[in-house]
Amino acid sequence: xxxxxxxxxxxxxxxxxxxxxxxxxxxxxxxxxxxxxxxxxxxxxxxxxxxxxxxxxxxxxxxxxxxxxxxxxxxxxxxxxxxxxxxxxxxxxxxxxxxxxxxxxxxxxxxxxxxxxxxxxxxxxxxxxxxxxxxxxxxxxxxxxxxxxxxxxxxxxxxxxxxxxxxxxxxxxxxxxxxxxxxxxxxxxxxxxxxxxxxxxxxxxxxxxxxxxxxxxxxxxxxxxxxxxxxxxxxxxxxxxxxxxxxxxxxxxxxxxxxxxx
Numbered sequence: 001x002x003x004x005x006x007x008x009x010x011x012x013x014x015x016x017x018x019x020x021x022x023x024x025x026x027x028x029x030x031x032x033x034x035x036x037x038x039x040x041x042x043x044x045x046x047x048x049x050x051x052x053x054x055x056x057x058x059x060x061x062x063x064x065x066x067x068x069x070x071x072x073x074x075x076x077x078x079x080x081x082x083x084x085x086x087x088x089x090x091x092x093x094x095x096x097x098x099x100x101x102x103x104x105x106x107x108x109x110x111x112x113x114x115x116x117x118x119x120x121x122x123x124x125x126x127x128x129x130x131x132x133x134x135x136x137x138x139x140x141x142x143x144x145x146x147x148x149x150x151x152x153x154x155x156x157x158x159x160x161x162x163x164x165x166x167x168x169x170x171x172x173x174x175x176x177x178x179x180x181x182x183x184x185x186x187x188x189x190x191x192x193x194x195x196x197x198x199x200x201x202x203x204x205x206x207x208x209x210x211x212x213x214x215x216x217x218x219x220x221x222x223x224x225x226x227x228x229x230x231x232x233x234x235x236x237x238x239x240x241x242x243x244x245x246x247x248x249x250x251x252x253x254x255x256x257x258x259x260x261x262x
Contacts, residue, residue, distance in 0.1 A: 015055025
């Protein structure tokens, strides 16, 4: 606000500025020394003080700009970046992944176009998780989304083959974990034309609990597809192989003629 009052007394207030010295400093005879409410000391032209052009040391502009841009306080957070990426892949055709989301008809519900509402529905994003849709053909909306780990997301992919057996539905890797067999073994059974029941009930020929030498086989031995051996057998074979290589190298060194020194 413009003021016609002369600046001749210390303590006069102009906006956030309080005059503490009316005399100008060397090189700035028309300026006044002011203290801003934020604590900074600044030199301001007296004409700009009277006209209302200058009302702070610059902090007023920063605060006004921050208040104008501030909506939810989540800008730059993991949840806000997730929200932005969700909107882009569903609503921006130039986004590389648009064809897998918006191009397939996946939409973001009108409610979640407001980040504050999205955050209230989903809650904070736990470390090591990302946004996952429970129904891969459904939209981004409450009830169909969750924070999920990469393992859960990979098993919920639309590219997975889901096997339904005895009232349970799981992907191949989940069935393999339940049955204690390698996933590749189940895939090979399906590839050769076996039914789902045959695939999941065929005896595990390589699941014997005792190896050929009588050593007890652990779950890790079976998981690593050791047909008849165990970790101890493999270590023994490796030790014997290294010993044979050292002995062969020693024999070759002994057979080499000695160099004659002159």
